[in-house]
Amino acid sequence: MPSQRIVTLLPSATEIVCALGFEDRLVGRSHECDYPPSVTRLPALTAPTFDVEGTSAEIDARVRDLVGRALSVYRVDAATLAELRPDVIVTQSQCDVCAVSMSDVETAVSRWIGARPTIVSLAPRRLEDVWKDIETVATALGAPERGVELADRLKRRCAEIEKRASTLSEHPSVACVEWIEPLMGAGNWIPEMVAMAGGVNLFGKAGEHSPYVQFDDLARHDPEIVLLAPCGFPIERTMKEFALLKGKPAWAGMKAAREGRVFVADGNHYFNRSGPRLVESVEILAEIVHPEVFRFGHEGSAWRRVSA
Known part of the structure; x- marks a missing residue:
């Protein structure tokens, strides 16, 4: 050819x-x-x-x-x-x-x-x-x-993380946020990725479009981890938007906020791009959900912990 x-x-x-x-x-x-x-x-x-x-x-x-x-x-x-x-x-x-x-x-x-x-x-x-x-x-x-x-190589990398995470005793609840105003959870492939990383996804179903979420529902589910990765937003832009959530009266009482497990990830380069770097997105999730086990070196460049 x-x-x-x-x-x-x-x-x-x-x-x-x-x-x-x-x-x-x-x-x-x-x-x-x-x-x-x-x-x-x-x-x-x-x-x-x-x-x-x-x-x-x-x-x-x-x-x-x-x-x-x-x-x-x-x-x-x-x-x-x-x-x-x-x-x-x-x-x-x-x-x-x-x-x-x-x-x-x-x-x-x-x-x-x-x-x-x-x-x-x-x-x-x-x-x-x-x-x-x-x-x-x-x-x-x-x-x-x-x-x-290439597909086989990417699948193997995901499977290795999933296998290791499945042996862990703790599986914290995770709320992935794909858009901040209006508030949206994360659907499509992201619920699968959360499960691979050893977490329990709270909003959004695998294979379905991302759902709208009322903040009261987010507070009621009281996730152990909140990950903000808005579609198309780099970390710095999301950090500016974070004030919208942080200013909600119920925010400070949520478990993720109290325990310092609120994170911002690069939603422009990861998570929302349905290509090879979804594997890196699984790695990011694994580092966030189980930092005591997984270290891939993405912290700082691809995700950060934020002051809640």
């Missing part, structure tokens, strides 16, 4: 392509694709159609307004995409507010003359879907064996 020109329009797809050894074939990316750092040299082919600055509540309101008016949350630079002449475009159909949608991509290439690119659309909801997506991308790039090898 001749060398293919690849465009990836979501961060996890970029990470998958690079982990498979095809970074040299990438010719374009989304505006959010920033890992490995070397991909930032590539032209960004997408942009949000709303102001991404502001609080989580302000961002939520803007996105709701666009979705309510049946407008796209992101735009595709169709002209530059056509100039790049990709053979393969990797996009997603799992979440219209997380990245460019499949329909956005189809619209962008609908008027192309000549050969059309192969469009690979990813829609993971559980960890097993992520491993299958890796194999799907590898197959589309003509190297199915690379996908099988």
